[in-house]
Amino acid sequence: MIRINLSKVLGEERLTQARLARETEIRPNTISELYHELVDRVNLNHLDKICEVLGCDLSDILEYEPNEKSTD
Template identity: 65%
Template structure:
C-alpha cells in the first residue's frame, strides 16, 4: 500500500480566514495550483511553493502536511 500524505491547507486557510484567491495573490502561485493543493489533488509539490505558503500563512510545513503511516490507515478503515 502506498503511503498517504494528507494536506491540511483547507484547515489552515479556514483558521487564518483566508481564501484560496487571496493566498494565490499573496504568494504569486497560480490559483489552479492552490486549488489542487487545497483539494489534495496534487501529486508533487514545489518546495518554493511550500516556502511561500508557509511564509504567508505564518505556519510550519508540519501544519500543512501530515504523513499517515500504513498502520494508522489500516486501523481507520475497520
C-alpha cells in the same frame, strides 16, 4: 499517506484561496489543487511561500498518516 491540510489552515486563518494565490504569487489553479489534495507532487518553493505568507510551519500544511494495512 501524506495529507495536505491547506484547507484546514486557510479556514483557521479565514483566508481565501484567491487571496493566498495573490499573496504568494502562485497560480490559483495550483492553490486549488493543493487545497483539494489533488496533487501527487508539491513544489518546495510553493510550500516555502505558503508557509511564509501564513506564518506557519511545514508540519501545519503537510501531515504523515500511516497507510492502512490490508488483512488479506
